[in-house]
Amino acid sequence: MPMSPLEHDRRYGELDQVMRAYAGLAPDDTEDRPSTALTAYLRHTWHTRPWALGMAEAQLREYARNPPGTLRRRLGEFYAVPDVGLPEAGVQDWLLLLADHIRRSVEEGRVPARSAPVTHWEWHARFPELGQLLGGWFSQDMPDEFGARDDSHEAALADYAATTDPQIVARLVGELRELLTLELDESDYALAVAELGMEVDWPAPYAPSGWLASVAVRLEAFLTGK
Structure with a gap:
């Protein structure tokens, strides 16, 4: 049975926002540096909805640790991470890397400087x-x-x-x-x-x-x- 909109937002709403920030962009995050897409997400969210960063970190980490199987995705019971150009075996590690970057940003106060939008997602979000x-x-x-x-x-x-x-x-x-x-x-x-x-x-x-x-x-x- 497909998820209700409320259940989707509660479990995956902010995860979906992070994924949307990657539309058309490479998921080239590294241990030392977040990608252009994630930096744009962090910049906009820090300056508009800072409370959502904790939700994003938790949802990314939970999804990476408990990814849905093929059947449950087909039934619409889980959010399906869009294809970002990574091999399927590497998606979980990538999601955990994003969660680590967001946690580090919050815990260490790493706030991207205010600037003009850089990505297509950021222009429309702002x-x-x-x-x-x-x-x-x-x-x-x-x-x-x-x-x-x-x-x-x-x-x-x-x-x-x-x-x-x-x-x-x-x-x-x-x-x-x-x-x-x-x-x-x-x-x-x-x-x-x-x-x-x-x-x-x-x-x-x-x-x-x-x-x-x-x-x-x-x-x-x-x-x-x-």
């Missing part, structure tokens, strides 16, 4: 609402939905504002302001919007950061009714 906007309203389907006119970006933004709860819109404005305070190069802002799901060009004559700033202003105006 800016989830911006990812919803860019991936949902500014995907490659935007010209079909809002036309290929000069005002299509404005039309898409107006549709987002009109169909989204104002509290979510306000949260998005905060994410935009946070992203702009990173003071990245324009090439890095271009990378950021691509990582967050934007598949069309930003409108002329804006640079990426200028367009993001204009989006924040337009959404603030919507919230205040101006």
Whole structure:
């Protein structure tokens, strides 16, 4: 019988978050150094949900010590660790290595310095609402939905504002302001919007950061009714 969502989260929820951080990245953790993926997970989690690190360490260690058999995985009674490119015989040792890195980070206060996101997972974990906007309203389907006119970006933004709860819109404005305070190069802002799901060009004559700033202003105006 498949697990209920509550049981899944209680037993494997944070383990799943760690595994998601490895999507598209190599599990090249060593005894001395966590991988780019795990460092991104540690950085984001330390600064947003530090209490979850203990859960991650415990779930990783428990899973490594008691891996599910093939039948129970097929029945959906256990979480199946995604294929990260390691031989099956090495997955348990790798999970224990991740647990050791997380424990060491907590016990020794090894907190990755705050910085701009580095991985695809970290961009979406840190800016989830911006990812919803860019991936949902500014995907490659935007010209079909809002036309290929000069005002299509404005039309898409107006549709987002009109169909989204104002509290979510306000949260998005905060994410935009946070992203702009990173003071990245324009090439890095271009990378950021691509990582967050934007598949069309930003409108002329804006640079990426200028367009993001204009989006924040337009959404603030919507919230205040101006």
